[in-house]
Amino acid sequence: MEERENKEIKIARFSSCRGVAFEINPNRSNPFAIGSPPKQERIGTWLWLPWTRNSSFKVLPQPHTISPTRSRASSHFCDIDIDASDFEVEFIAEVQDIEKPDKANVVKVQKLLPKSDPPRRSRLSIILLDQGFTCYKGLFLVCMALNVVALALSAAGCFPYAKTRAALFSIGNILALTLCRSEAALRVIFWLTVQTLGRPCVSLRIKTATTSFLQSVGGIHSGCGVSSIAWLAYSLVLTLKNKDKTSPEIIGVAFTILSLILLSSFAAFPLIRHLHHNVFERIHRFAGWMALILLWLFILLSISYEPYSHTYDLTMSKVVKKQECWFTLAITILIIIPWLSVRKVQVNVSSASSHASIIKFEGGVEAGLLGRISPSPLSEWHAFGIISDGKKEHMMLAGAVGDFTKSLVSTPPKHLWVRTMHFAGLPYLVNLYQRVLLVATGSGICVFLSFLLQPSKADVCLIWVAKDIELNFGREIIEMMNKYSKEKVIVHDTAISGRPNVAEVSVNAAIKWNVEVVIVTSNPEGSRDVLRACKRANIPAFGPIWDS
Known part of the structure; x- marks a missing residue:
């Protein structure tokens, strides 16, 4: 009897995200409802994750708002592409660990398998059709x-x-x-906008209308x-x-x-x-x-x-x-x-993992600005958010998703071409508001970190959702976040706590912190979900519009 119970426990586990095991709770009405995340040690009001035991870095628990969902419904929050074949192989691999399954177990497995997966929407279809x-x-x-x-x-x-x-x-x-499209002209326009409209006396409606216009x-x-x-x-x-x-x-x-x-x-x-x-x-x-x-x-x-x-x-x-x-x-x-302003400069490229690299440059940079780098200035340029404390140096966090960014990990260059004239984008307009919630997934955190490292006009709060944070992004990124008030940061490591409903977390956090606006940086599907949820809750929100 004990052996059979062990078999049933095996069947009740599957990996829907590579390397992340979720538990299926048979007592829930939905057979695919995800059970509680791995047990963590709670100290006071903070949630201590295993990788934070030897540091002061903490993650704020959200027992009512963080609700891991189906793998396919929220795969975009883990920076991983998962298709139906991946899901089946991983699930079957778990099932095949069971020796001599009896008929009862086979029936249970069949019940657990979804009848039909929702069709995957391509990145392009989301960009073209889902933005309204x-x-x-x-x-x-x-x-x-x-x-x-x-x-x-x-x-x-x-x-x-x-x-x-x-x-x-x-x-x-x-x-x-x-x-x-002139980066010089827009830099001046964005600066003038922040200086003239970034005052408490200016109504929120004017600020959001201006943000929407400048972004578009x-x-x-x-x-x-x-x-x-x-x-x-x-x-x-x-x-x-x-x-x-x-x-x-x-x-x-x-x-x-x-x-x-x-x-x-x-x-x-x-x-x-x-x-x-x-x-x-x-x-x-x-x-x-x-x-x-x-x-x-x-x-x-x-x-x-x-x-x-x-x-x-x-x-x-x-x-x-x-x-x-x-x-x-x-x-x-x-x-x-x-x-x-194009220059060839010396850089220091390091990689905590094969998923991302950190590129360091000399010179401090104002929060909210972005920069362009290139291996060959006449052929291609790549824009990244800039992380800086505004003093001696700045850096870029490049997720390894394309040929160029992957090459930064495999063959780190000693020199890169840069445009020393940094340009302003949506993150720069954080300075228009008094209190802002920043939501980032994966390497999207790079456009917001500067607001944690240097003083800004806005009082910012942050939500960051990523997988294997210390493993993929390195200890240095974690130490940067440690410098900011823990009362205003939620960090969710999906490898430890499962996948959250980021849209729901964002809305609840925006209400809790009483922010004026939400700014999200994620992929098309993730950004769309957060923006829609905020719109339903009547919370102004902005995200990338994928027009370049």
Whole structure:
């Protein structure tokens, strides 16, 4: 009888996350309900995990909010991809440990197996279909609508200025899209926003609306990109109708510019951008540079061409009087500025495990800023959150998920190319608020750690969910978190305590700490779940919008 009980206990365990065993509680109404996490020692109000016994680092228990769920439903919180075949192999491996199972045990195993797994949603489908109508899409539609109306009025003869200056409208759209992606310009805009609106007297509604807008300026970039194509095509049609007033060289250059912009826009289509990001980046960069060079040629040819004599006469007085020249000059300056800050610097790369690496640089950096690094500056750039105490050095935590980040672990470089001009993103806007909840999973913690290490305008609280924290991320990351108030931090190691419902934990923590806003950094599925839960609870929340 005792042997049979042991067999039943074996059947009641399975590994739904590699290396993490959960227990099935047969007394629950749901046969797949997960039992209590491994027993931990409680001291006072803190939960001490095995890897914290020799340190002061503690994890706040959440007995009512942390509820491990099915493996497939929350796999995205462990930074691990699990498919149906993995699930079956691991489950069957546990079952096969049982020697000579009897019929009763076989029946129990069959009951435990799920009847059907929910279909897995791809990362791309979540990005494209599950975000709903966002501010990003709204800005895209507004830009398109304004340009379409102007085009229609021009074609109908109600907007004669646009009809005679169609190329200028195309260049104007290119200037706007460049401005929306200029790291130098956005750094200034973000700083001014924090300085002017980051005050207690400014209403929360204004702050959240501003955050949503600044986070979504990529919608203006995309809308103006498509609009510039429409205006350039319109300009070419008008030019071809009056061939006698232009030259074949001007028409040829204009067609080439149109082709390059079309190619660049096609490469930015989500299916290409997300599935083949390096291809998108290189096409976008080199096609854009070539189009800019040809744009200067187009303008100079257009200005200097004399239709009556079919000759070219270029003078400086003609150049300075043309708006097209000033717009193009502004575009050129915005594109050049970030490249003036490119440097090859010495780095120190260390890896606590094969899952992530820590890259250290000299010099302190303000909290909330991000940086770009590259092994080859003309081919690819990678953006990471910056961890810094604002004094002598800063570092980046790079999860090993792609070719470049994996190479940092396998063959750590001694030097990397960097852009010393760091740029502002959503994390920088934490400074707009008085009290903020930061939610991170896996290596996403890197964009928030600086707020724990150096003073900031906002009073921040943090939730971090990851697997095998000390093993995968190293002791140094844990020591950084030890420096912050333990009353404002929840760290959940899924290898020890199972997988939590991060969305539920986030909402409960936001209510408990009475925060103004929640900012999450996770993968598409994890971010989506937290944002939806916060929206249902009427808590303002922001996360990555995956537009680049």
